[in-house]
Amino acid sequence: MAMNANIEGLIDAGHQVKVLALNTNKYFIKLNEIPKEYINKTKIEFVYQDLSIKPIEAFLNLFSKKSFHVERFISEAFAEKIVNTLEQDKYDIVQLEMLYMTPYINVIRKHSRAKIILRSHNVEHLIWERVTTNTSNAIKRSYLAGLTRKLKNYELNAINQYDGIATISKQDAGFYKENNSIIPITDISFGVDMTKYEVSSEPFEFPTLFHLGSMNWMPNEEGIKWFIETTWNLIAKKFPDLKFYLAGRMMPEWLENLKIEHIEVVGEVEDAQEFINSKAVMIVPLFSGSGIRIKIIEGMALGKAIISTKIGAEGIAYTNGINILIADTPEEFLAAIEKYISNIDFCKEVGHNARKLIEEKHNLNKITQKLLAFYQKVLEN
Numbered sequence: 001m002a003m004n005a006n007i008e009g010l011i012d013a014g015h016q017v018k019v020l021a022l023n024t025n026k027y028f029i030k031l032n033e034i035p036k037e038y039i040n041k042t043k044i045e046f047v048y049q050d051l052s053i054k055p056i057e058a059f060l061n062l063f064s065k066k067s068f069h070v071e072r073f074i075s076e077a078f079a080e081k082i083v084n085t086l087e088q089d090k091y092d093i094v095q096l097e098m099l100y101m102t103p104y105i106n107v108i109r110k111h112s113r114a115k116i117i118l119r120s121h122n123v124e125h126l127i128w129e130r131v132t133t134n135t136s137n138a139i140k141r142s143y144l145a146g147l148t149r150k151l152k153n154y155e156l157n158a159i160n161q162y163d164g165i166a167t168i169s170k171q172d173a174g175f176y177k178e179n180n181s182i183i184p185i186t187d188i189s190f191g192v193d194m195t196k197y198e199v200s201s202e203p204f205e206f207p208t209l210f211h212l213g214s215m216n217w218m219p220n221e222e223g224i225k226w227f228i229e230t231t232w233n234l235i236a237k238k239f240p241d242l243k244f245y246l247a248g249r250m251m252p253e254w255l256e257n258l259k260i261e262h263i264e265v266v267g268e269v270e271d272a273q274e275f276i277n278s279k280a281v282m283i284v285p286l287f288s289g290s291g292i293r294i295k296i297i298e299g300m301a302l303g304k305a306i307i308s309t310k311i312g313a314e315g316i317a318y319t320n321g322i323n324i325l326i327a328d329t330p331e332e333f334l335a336a337i338e339k340y341i342s343n344i345d346f347c348k349e350v351g352h353n354a355r356k357l358i359e360e361k362h363n364l365n366k367i368t369q370k371l372l373a374f375y376q377k378v379l380e381n
Contacts, residue, residue, distance in 0.1 A: 001298075002190045003119070005190060005192065005367070006095075006119065006368070006371065009191060009364050009365070009367065009368030009371070011042070012368070013368050013372065018091070019043065020046075020047070020085060021045070021047075022047055022048075022049045023048045024050070025051060026051050029046065047078040047081050049072075051073070061147075062146065065150065065153075067154040068147050068150065069100070070099070078104070082108060083107060086112040091114040092379060094112065094114045094117070095118075098120070098124070099120070099155055099158065102118070102154075102161065115375075115379055117163065117166055117375070117378065118162045119166050120167040120176070121168050123167075124155055125155050127219065128144065130288030132148050133288075159176055159183070160181060163184075163378050164183055164185065164186075165181070165183065166185075166186055166187070168188070169314060170315065171314055171315060172315070173185050184377055184378055186374050188367060189361065189362055190292055190294055190297050192298070192358060192362055192364055197298070197301035198273075198302075199277070199351075200277035200302075202277070202278075204280055205278060206341070206344055207239075207280055207344075208244075209235075209242065209244040210244070210280075211246050211247065211282070211283045212247045212276060214249050214250055215248050215249070215252055220248070226285060226287065227285040228263070231285075234331070234333075235333075236262065238334065238338070242337075243262045244262060245266050245279060246263065246264065247268070250268075251268075273302060280347060282295075282305070283333075284307070284313075285309055286309050287309060293312055293314075293316075296308060296312065296316060297316070297358060297362055299354070300323065300355060301355060303355040305340050305347040305354075306350075308324060309328050323357045324350065
């Protein structure tokens with residue numbers, strides 16, 4: 001969604017955009033399911049890449065200095081597609097979405113004089129450091145620690161290979177600046193077109209809790225597992241009739257088979273906005289991750305009362321108690337939930353303030369203009 005926001009914003013501002021994407025088994029897209037209008041304006045093309053974990057490759061990587069996380073994204077077919085694209089047209093900017101596109105820099109340099117921008121949605125190794133720390137199995141933790149060290153080395157060594165870095169949060173921009181960068185770096189957050197986020201006038205189900213997010217992203221699954229195991233009993237004891245809805249794609253088997261009273265595993269929903277509008281309090285218990293949580297931005301844009309951890313709310317210019325409630329322990333989550341569900345007016349007020357924050361800080365037009373100004377700075381460098 002963050003990638004698409006940039007694409008739409010640049011096109012709406014009158015610029016030509018071409019999109020090349022790896023089409024993976026994890027997020028497979030059928031070209032014929034994409035609207036023709038979108039294909040025409042983005043000239044989007046895909047190259048398939050199997051990102052499934054292959055045990056032999058994972059084992060052999062133990063004896064290599066290369067990052068296993070990054071190596072999985074290297075594709076000869078994708079490199080050829082980049083070459084063909086650069087030979088057909090001249091580009092001012094080639095924007096790499098995330099660290100994992102970095103291996104293609106040499107190909108781009110060889111076939112284009114375009115400036116290369118890294119759009120950093122996360123500092124990738126920070127996510128894996130937090131995941132590793134929170135892994136209880138000692139063998140798995142040791143293996144992840146090794147992978148994370150190699151990913152960190154790759155990420156730090158790559159910083160000055162780009163012509164500029166546009167992070168999605170101020171914290172991430174600060175990280176790059178503190179690590180010997182000699183290139184322009186800025187923070188450009190996630191922007192939303194507020195005309196596409198309409199707060200429903202229909203009454204929502206109150207009191208209710210809900211979570212919405214892709215459950216094949218490890219920090220989401222990790223956070224929900226923590227919330228259910230450490231916090232739900234406290235909540236159920238104090239509010240025995242309170243319902244908690246879990247929605248999102250790729251629900252793991254343990255959640256699909258979950259049998260806990262008043263926790264309803266909805267799975268993938270057809271209309272995310274309709275689902276968000278229909279519930280009361282969004283729960284975002286994240287303890288690993290970097291960048292910015294798009295679903296929090298969406299929830300705020302739709303005027304929802306939200307409870308998140310400090311890590312979950314990173315990158316958002318929130319004010320605790322005004323446009324969100326922050327909780328990092330089971331007891332703090334329980335207290336925050338009680339504040340919301342005991343006073344529907346407070347719930348609505350925080351949601352109203354949250355929407356105002358998004359209008360001011362995450363407006364797509366403003367975000368696009370900031371990105372264009374950064375492009376210009378890099379082009380003049």
